[in-house]
Amino acid sequence: MHRYFLLGAVLVAAFLIPVTDTGGQQQVKIGGKLVVAQGTDAESVDPINFSASPTASIMEHIIQTLVRLDVEDRGGQLETTPKGVLAESWSVSPDGRVWTFNLRRGIKFHDGTDLDASVVKLSLERALHPDCAAPFRSAVLGRLAYSPASATTGTVADKNAIVWRANLLLGPEGNNVSVAIASGASLGVSVSGSAITVTAPAGTTAAAVIRAVNENAAANKLVWASNAPGSDGSGAVAPVTATRLSGFATSVEAPDANTVRITLASPFAPLLQHLAHTAATIVSAKRVREAIAAAPPCGKGLQDKVEGTGPFMLKEWRRGERMVLVKNPNYWERDAAGRQLPYLDEIEWRVIPDDAARMIELERGTVHIAVRVPPLDVPRLQRDPNIVLDFTTSVRTIYIGMNVRDRIPDTPTGAANPLADRRVRQALNYCVDKEAIVRTIMGGQARVSDAPIVPQVFGYAKVGPYPFDPARAAALLREAGVTLPLRLKMHHPRGRYVRDVQVAQAVQAMLGTCRIEVELIPMEFVSFLALINKAPSEAEHQLYLLGWGTITLDADYGLYSLFHSSQWPPGPFNRGYYKNDRVDALLQQGREEANPDRRKAIYAEAQRLIWEDAPWIFSHSESQITGIRRNVKGADVHVTERLILWQTWMD
Amino acid sequence: MINKTLAPPTERVIEEERLTPARGTLWRRLRKSPSAMLGLGIVLVFMGVGLLADWIAPYDPLRPDFGRAREGPSWDSPLGRDELGRDILSRIIHGARISLWIGFIAVAIGVVLGVPLGAISGYYGRLDIFVQRVVDIMLAFPGLLLAIVLISILGVGLSNVMVAVGVASIPTYARLVRGSVLSLREMDYVAAAKALGMSDGRIIFRHILPNCLAPIIVQSTLQVATAILFAAGLGYLGLGAKPPMPEWGVMLSTGRDYLRDWPHIATFPGLAIMLSVLGFNLLGDGLRDVLDPRLRGKL
Numbered sequence: 045m046h047r048y049f050l051l052g053a054v055l056v057a058a059f060l061i062p063v064t065d066t067g068g069q070q071q072v073k074i075g076g077k078l079v080v081a082q083g084t085d086a087e088s089v090d091p092i093n094f095s096a097s098p099t100a101s102i103m104e105h106i107i108q109t110l111v112r113l114d115v116e117d118r119g120g121q122l123e124t125t126p127k128g129v130l131a132e133s134w135s136v137s138p139d140g141r142v143w144t145f146n147l148r149r150g151i152k153f154h155d156g157t158d159l160d161a162s163v164v165k166l167s168l169e170r171a172l173h174p175d176c177a178a179p180f181r182s183a184v185l186g187r188l189a190y191s192p193a194s195a196t197t198g199t200v201a202d203k204n205a206i207v208w209r210a211n212l213l214l215g216p217e218g219n220n221v222s223v224a225i226a227s228g229a230s231l232g233v234s235v236s237g238s239a240i241t242v243t244a245p246a247g248t249t250a251a252a253v254i255r256a257v258n259e260n261a262a263a264n265k266l267v268w269a270s271n272a273p274g275s276d277g278s279g280a281v282a283p284v285t286a287t288r289l290s291g292f293a294t295s296v297e298a299p300d301a302n303t304v305r306i307t308l309a310s311p312f313a314p315l316l317q318h319l320a321h322t323a324a325t326i327v328s329a330k331r332v333r334e335a336i337a338a339a340p341p342c343g344k345g346l347q348d349k350v351e352g353t354g355p356f357m358l359k360e361w362r363r364g365e366r367m368v369l370v371k372n373p374n375y376w377e378r379d380a381a382g383r384q385l386p387y388l389d390e391i392e393w394r395v396i397p398d399d400a401a402r403m404i405e406l407e408r409g410t411v412h413i414a415v416r417v418p419p420l421d422v423p424r425l426q427r428d429p430n431i432v433l434d435f436t437t438s439v440r441t442i443y444i445g446m447n448v449r450d451r452i453p454d455t456p457t458g459a460a461n462p463l464a465d466r467r468v469r470q471a472l473n474y475c476v477d478k479e480a481i482v483r484t485i486m487g488g489q490a491r492v493s494d495a496p497i498v499p500q501v502f503g504y505a506k507v508g509p510y511p512f513d514p515a516r517a518a519a520l521l522r523e524a525g526v527t528l529p530l531r532l533k534m535h536h537p538r539g540r541y542v543r544d545v546q547v548a549q550a551v552q553a554m555l556g557t558c559r560i561e562v563e564l565i566p567m568e569f570v571s572f573l574a575l576i577n578k579a580p581s582e583a584e585h586q587l588y589l590l591g592w593g594t595i596t597l598d599a600d601y602g603l604y605s606l607f608h609s610s611q612w613p614p615g616p617f618n619r620g621y622y623k624n625d626r627v628d629a630l631l632q633q634g635r636e637e638a639n640p641d642r643r644k645a646i647y648a649e650a651q652r653l654i655w656e657d658a659p660w661i662f663s664h665s666e667s668q669i670t671g672i673r674r675n676v677k678g679a680d681v682h683v684t685e686r687l688i689l690w691q692t693w694m695d
Numbered sequence: 696m697i698n699k700t701l702a703p704p705t706e707r708v709i710e711e712e713r714l715t716p717a718r719g720t721l722w723r724r725l726r727k728s729p730s731a732m733l734g735l736g737i738v739l740v741f742m743g744v745g746l747l748a749d750w751i752a753p754y755d756p757l758r759p760d761f762g763r764a765r766e767g768p769s770w771d772s773p774l775g776r777d778e779l780g781r782d783i784l785s786r787i788i789h790g791a792r793i794s795l796w797i798g799f800i801a802v803a804i805g806v807v808l809g810v811p812l813g814a815i816s817g818y819y820g821r822l823d824i825f826v827q828r829v830v831d832i833m834l835a836f837p838g839l840l841l842a843i844v845l846i847s848i849l850g851v852g853l854s855n856v857m858v859a860v861g862v863a864s865i866p867t868y869a870r871l872v873r874g875s876v877l878s879l880r881e882m883d884y885v886a887a888a889k890a891l892g893m894s895d896g897r898i899i900f901r902h903i904l905p906n907c908l909a910p911i912i913v914q915s916t917l918q919v920a921t922a923i924l925f926a927a928g929l930g931y932l933g934l935g936a937k938p939p940m941p942e943w944g945v946m947l948s949t950g951r952d953y954l955r956d957w958p959h960i961a962t963f964p965g966l967a968i969m970l971s972v973l974g975f976n977l978l979g980d981g982l983r984d985v986l987d988p989r990l991r992g993k994l
Contacts (some may be wrong), residue, residue: 549939
């Protein structure tokens with residue numbers, strides 16, 4: 045297992061380490077209130093109900109994961125190492141399927157309750173539950189597709205159909221698997237909610253159907269065993285045990301108070317990276333249990349308040365304005381010198397969407413840390429003796445997604461969509477001068493995308509970029525028979541990404557020179573997310589500017605969620621409804637393959653196909669520029685766009 | 696008795712002369728006011744630039760040139776380049792046309808709807824109470840706020856800005872015309888017209904409204920300035936014209952991000968707004984002094 049991480053670390057080419065030193069030998073000053081300015085507010089503090097990094101950045105101060113990824117500098121070479129947080133140690137079975145985590149003892153939640161294995165189980169199961177539709181369920185935890193009980197019963201609906209019903213829960217992966225079975229045998233499989241109906245040709249007995257399903261399931265490397273002989277088709281109830289639905293099916297168990305056991309159906313090397321994601325944070329069970337009892341299975345009303353084990357406690361949240369965290373006096377972690385953490389008494393996260401206003405507050409000193417410094421402001425801020433700029437790589441790719449369905453909305457009456465034609469999408473890519481965006485808008489503090497993911501991510505393969513070639517664009521548009529000017533709409537957030545409005549306007553101006561007239565619709569980030577999070581039959585969007593940070597540093601997270609056809613909204617992140625069967629198959633293989641070299645080859649092919657299909661205008665990848673007042677020490681900017689402030693103090 | 700019966704007609708003749716001065720007189724008197732002439736000059740330049748934009752703008756106002764982004768003023772680009780390298784002078788020239796359109800269409804909407812409303816309200820006492828309460832409600836909102844409310848109903852876009860700004864000016868016209876009509880309808884010539892059996896419509900449109908023309912002209916000139924300002928304000932707030940349209944308010948809004956390091960991007964559109972509004976205001980003030988001295992200080 046460890047080898048995987050070393051390998052990943054070598055490929056993680058050039059992370060810049062945080063500038064400030066958190067060495068324990070230094071004299072630190074305890075206390076004080078730190079003010080941090082972000083461009084967007086948190087959406088929610090419920091781990092199953094958020095989707096953006098600025099939210100995670102705050103949440104990770106309140107709630108914690110079993111493990112976290114530390115980025116360390118080893119003589120110029122950077123490595124990511126998983127480090128125990130709530131888990132003190134862990135071990136994995138020789139076959140790589142059973143992971144055992146030993147919890148740290150004596151940890152209390154902010155509400156005074158104890159951390160034990162049952163709480164961990166509750167949090168993880170809630171994150172995995174398909175009905176809860178956590179945005180990151182599939183991206184992060186999809187491998188842990190959750191079946192709460194191993195038994196289900198099949199009933200014979202009529203002579204030739206069996207319906208499995210009840211407590212077998214299906215996610216998007218489940219649906220796919222079922223369809224795969226159907227294509228293998230001459231059986232019809234349909235899934236609706238928690239019921240799977242298998243229909244066989246006339247004259248087949250239910251017993252034969254069950255046998256066929258099982259054989260086929262085995263052929264698909266699925267564990268879908270039946271201990272029942274089935275029924276003769278007379279309508280009698282036949283008990284069937286379907287223990288595993290998906291290749292990644294798993295269970296989370298709590299054999300004793302301090303042990304958590306996660307069982308996977310197949311080995312999954314980057315499990316720790318995935319458990320380090322904010323979506324897998326552990327929340328105090330007290331209110332969650334009450335909420336679930338009131339509104340099973342996920343609970344309601346947990347988005348405004350949370351109790352965790354983190355160094356800070358949520359004190360006050362005025363939406364759209366600020367969130368105040370206060371020191372957790374009983375926090376368990378100590379620094380290298382044995383001092384109790386955190387050093388600060390209070391952190392106030394303020395929402396200042398306007399770049400210029402955020403910088404002014406930083407320069408005046410009313411804000412101590414400001415994220416997302418506009419690149420063009422860098423020279424001025426560098427001259428300011430009171431400000432230190434932190435440059436940290438980001439793994440975030442900025443792109444303009446395209447709705448590729450034939451009609452928008454995708455209903456028989458929807459309008460014909462020119463973007464369904466690959467040539468038009470390629471033309472858009474040729475028409476946008478990415479170099480100019482990086483140079484002019486981003487002040488050189490960005491990198492032109494040459495793949496859907498960035499080089500620091502495992503599995504990256506250089507497949508681009510699309511050169512700036514308006515003549516080629518014009519030729520492709522002609523070939524596609526598009527009437528010019530082509531009119532398109534583009535939704536984009538305001539204040540979420542570095543210079544997002546300016547990037548959108550630049551793309552609009554560039555497309556204008558190719559006689560593609562784009563109407564810009566700027567939106568506040570949270571409502572923008574809601575607009576593009578719709579099923580294709582309801583979706584109205586054509587072009588949408590968005591970013592994606594591959595924060596597990598593995599291609600699976602950066603590609604599967606965005607390009608696999610099982611990941612169409614609502615919920616997941618394939619918001620342009622892209623579908624390519626070969627890409628689907630490759631991305632699935634990449635998930636299942638353990639050999640790193642073979643995975644790289646798989647992802648290289650997938651990226652090449654995606655690149656040719658051009659479901660995005662591939663733009664650029666950002667870098668993080670954070671403005672920090674000089675008197676703030678030990679503020680850590682993580683490569684995954686988190687601020688880490690529990691070892692921060694103010695002079 | 697004799698004196699009393701003879702005196703009023705004389706006064707009325709003088710008053711009517713004052714209300715509608717001969718054309719030559721108007722021009723002569725306007726020329727005496729330097730500020731009005733300055734205003735007229737600015738307005739004429741502004742209108743000329745707007746009308747001839749396609750011929751006099753040195754560059755395509757929409758074409759970016761990223762190599763020259765944020766470049767300061769030079770001989771080649773007298774007002775410099777904006778954040779995407781577009782020529783600011785060309786954008787301001789084309790922006791003049793947009794502002795001109797907004798100003799005139801908005802005023803036309805206000806006049807076409809506001810004037811008859813005011814006339815009817817003033818002429819028919821029974822309707823007055825209803826119409827004026829509606830006008831009161833509309834006047835209770837500051838004009839820009841009313842326009843924002845209308846935009847939020849109609850949706851963002853340039854044509855909706857014209858409608859919103861125009862509708863927002865209806866109550867001003869209605870109130871203004873009503874006041875004039877209230878006094879004019881008591882005039883003897885109106886009574887005479889009634890005695891001759893003229894229809895109300897003919898009396899209102901042929902005999903009363905022509906006498907209200909002076910305040911309407913004055914108000915309309917000032918209203919163009921207000922409309923330009925409102926449209927720029929709405930554009931600045933992202934509720935009016937949209938990028939990449941070279942509307943002055945939009946240019947000001949995008950330029951704001953660069954204000955500290957590249958102030959020319961926002962400054963020149965700002966100056967254009969200021970100058971054009973100043974021009975229409977000066978001209979409107981001058982016209983008021985000439986056409987309708989009684990209105991001094993009232994508008």
